Amino acid sequence: MGAITIRRTSSKRGGMFSKTDRAMWDKGVPSIISAKMSVTGNLSGDGVMQVDGTVEGDILCAELTLGETAQVRGDIECDTVYVHGTINGEICARSVNLSATARVTGDIQHEELSIEAGAHLEGRLLRREVTRLPVNLVVGETD
DSSP states (O other): OOOOOOOOOOTTSOSSOOHHHHHHHHHOOOEEEOTTOEEESOEEOSSEEEEOSEEESOEEEEEEEEOTTOEEESOEEEEEEEESSEEESOEEEEEEEEOTTOEEESOEEESEEEEOTTOEEESOEEEOOOOOOOOOOOOOOOO
């Protein structure tokens, strides 16, 4: 059996795809762990991930969506996480969004946090301050 190569085409071309489709493609097609799938081990990537199944291990990615059927036993580290399922572990993310169906057992480190009514959380919320680089003003004479 031969190898499968997936080639990304330029989104700048005209054609049958709408601007929304092109924006999604530029963001990256998500890696999906479906509802009937179980993974043991750590997952990492620099793109978008969606988990609807079971993961026993840590997850590291840019953006993560945990569906209502998701079960994660491990720590999560990413820029943005949307939780609709169950997590037993710590979350460390710039932006954390817990829906009404979210079930989290563990601490959450965040810069931004959104919790819908009905979400269940057992753990501490630890707000990280946004780190901003110092701005150096340069004052000079003008001619």
